[in-house]
Amino acid sequence: MKTSDERKLWLGVLLRIADPVLVNLANDKLTMNMPYVRELDTDGKREKFARLEAFGRVFNGIAPWLNLAINKESEEYLLQLKYKDLALKSLDNITNPSTKDYVDFGCGPQCLVDAAYLCQGILRYQTICEELNEEVKENVVTELRKTRKYIVAENNWLLFASMVEVTLLKLKSKCDHKRLTRGVIKFMKKFYVGDAIYGDGKVFSLNYYNSFVIHPMLTDILVVTNEKKLTIKKYLDIQATRQRRYLEILERLISPEGTFPVLGRTITCRLGAFHSMAHSVLRGDISENISYGQIRAAMTAVLNKQFSDEQRNFTKDKWLKVGFIGEQLSIAEEYINIGSTYHTCSFFLPLGLSPTHQFWTDKSQKWTNLRIWNGEESIKDKALIEENLTELIKLKNKLKYKLKSMFI
Template identity: 40%
Template sequence: MKYKVIFALLLAFQLANAQHKKATTGLQDRAFWVKSLYKIAYPVIHNLANETLKKNMPLEHNPDYGLNLKKVTYLEALGRTMAGVAPWLALPDDATDEGELRKTMRVELLKGLANSVNPESPDYISYRSEGQPIVDAAYVAQAFLRAPKALWEPLDEVTKKRFIEEFKSLRTRSGAYNNWLLFAGLTEGFLLSIGEQYDPARVQFAVNKMKEWYVGDSWYSDGEKFSMDYYNSYVIHTMLVDLLKILADKKKLPQADYDLALKRMVRYSEYLERIISPEGTYPAYGRSITYRTAAFQALAQTALMEKLPDYVKPAQVRCALTKVMHNMYDGNQNFDDKGWLVLGFNGHQPMVADTYTSTGSLYMATLGFLTLGLPAGNKFWTDAPAPWTSLKAWTGEAVKKDYKVEY
């Protein structure tokens, strides 16, 4: 037993030394994030700008797929991609290489957005049938909320009107009795935020049910029964916080409701930081693991809002997420030969795809990159590399004990 302990410690210290030798600066990390996000998002945004999304996007799904593929997958690709790139595209123009790349992508996305709601375009994407558009309209709306001056305000009035009409058309359908309530609520919340007529019942129902489904210590049940997966990050915390922010700003509910939801998201972000292993891996459990780095959306958004707890340093989050991204995006295992994401978790693994997952669904991965919305001069990027909780724990460094919260 003594030798096993010694061997384990030696391995841990070797791992720590390897990590320190490979340490990069924050600006190098940022350049890698930009490269990775651009690589993921480019095929969707570039093709939509050129009205070739439907022509060129592959349509992959597993044999048990159960949706009307061509009526849902393109909106999935658009909404999920733009929700992830929005904070980055919201940064002001500058003369850096990154700034030029960002401007190019923003210009193409604006062009693509106009195409997507133009009935005369070959890439027109309808919201008016099927249930799935309830989901992905919400990601489009969330992107507009995350970058109003970059993505919503520059649109011409005809395009804005078309989006509003598409959003309102969703009211003819209802979705699943779970996190889907937030999708309907957030889209209506966006309409409220821009002064349009909205459905207060859909908004209030979503808020009320999420309050009921809170099970404690920052975890929400996804519906009446708890599911152990990443939907608290994919959807629940971030959309609830964004929706409550609109409602609090519009004096539709007490500020305290928003503050409480934000505290819970901050606590949940601690879990996400802790599950990143010393090697930069994380558990592939629950449904929708094909969403890859979207598992860390709540952590990325908490860091973007600069709301991390004092004992979770921005640099340790940066380093942990960078390590995860290197594992997923350094190689080409998650891309086909034309740069589109493939079904899988870390490679082409179609057997792990759910019955509702197709190529367009995969672009949820961009949601892990939200912290690129912090400028390059922010301490998230400029602070020296720092070990994350798991790395510290496995190398014998001091680690703050975990705890249960009562709010």
């Protein structure tokens, strides 16, 4: 397959996934038309979050592409114009109290999770402040502030709170500095297990939360704090090194056939398991041991494996089914519903890179497992060893303080 055809494949799948959410929400009809799986929530307690859950995740994944400068003579540009209009109208409707699809971000703790994914999309849509009118921006800020009333657990929810606050900072609104920094410090100093893996709190579980949430959110938060010169910016280089190593791990999880291990909770997010890989590609910060050509080839193999049969993963009305391949309610947790599955959109972040970027133009190459299982030479795997990292950070800060004191 030509690399240009691969990009068309990726974009086609993304828009097929995102279309019903954005079209309905932009027309204020998401509440009316979005299905809900009653078997997973018999009391209907989580249904009020469903719209924000779906839109936040779609926007998270599609935002870099909406922000991309595209050749105005291309077919892709016309598609971008269409979906940019739908996405911005959707953002207006979901934060506007006068619409049917409005979601009150203060209606329950789940809104913090969904707001954080929306916020990450806002950060990735770098020109969004120029494209939104003041009324919509004010509505967004008002709703985000409501999430401050939720006390967060000692796990990935800490990063959801940090993401909301750093987005408020980016939107030139006042942020809660303690709420912004607490999650970052906890993960960097308390929850790191080693070899680029964070525990989701103090207890380690083998799942994809390092990719779903932890690495992408930690990095995005630290990038903004670095721009704003906050003290926690000192962790950015360390986190970037860890995420590069985690990219190597994710790449090695892809089998020669394009499958990957189905393990841990929230696996119904499907391709969202590769959020961190896609994020590394978008940032242009990949390991020197991996080429863009092999990452694209591996990701395309996974995409084809999971979405080549449209009938299996979509309802007749084009909504995603709850499952990994097709509908599999038996593997869904109690907090999962159709909206959750749209986290799969985070896989498509590389579409935010120009068609002329080497991720899209480099020749396809065999990924690690494909080479090794074919009996070919490859690069041996090496763990990321960080000896006395905390002590080095403390020493660096002490030296800075002493040097500063000498000139006071």
